[in-house]
Amino acid sequence: QQQVKQSPQSLIVQKGGIPIINCAYENTAFDYFPWYQQFPGKGPALLIAIRPDVSEKKEGRFTISFNKSAKQFSLHIMDSQPGDSATYFCAASTSGNTPLVFGKGTRLSVIA
């Protein structure tokens, strides 16, 4: 059973566009929601994370929007650049109890 459903599987946007990647979850005990970025041949790296006590968090050009009632969260990349081309993973876990569960990933291509 997939605990975190991520969409779309792949995404192509023009430079300067705003790609949006969505994730949905069922386990209401989840209370930590990070996004990881992975470049080809490398390990993932933490991009940004949110906890359910806030509805939005911004770090630079990256924003997480969180909708607790809908059990959904999304990543927005403002003014996307070709260097943002990577695979993005959402994830979720419960405090201290369960390891991170990852979505299946979204392959983003930003074309000039």
Added chain:
Amino acid sequence: DGGITQSPKYLFRKEGQNVTLSCEQNLNHDAMYWYRQDPGQGLRLIYYSQIVNDFQKGDIAEGYSVSREKKESFPLTVTSAQKNPTAFYLCASSRGRGHTGELFFGEGSRLTVL
């Protein structure tokens, strides 16, 4: 520089052979993890360890084994019982024993079974 070191980066093995992937960290982190990455499947947890001499199975532990004899080392053995071992394997660590801290990943080991 602190970080996670995985070796080898590429590994080929014949069917029926066991192979051990190395993972070493010098971050003084308590917890270490092994994930398997397949195209379109995301990251799936194989094993994790929150303290020396203790580890737990993840979602896909069958055909794998681990040990945690030292805080800085968490090797993964892919046994001949693993039916489809060709994959990209990622090791990670985190500071605390809980699961809501940042995961630091190594650069991965790509295993190909011939």
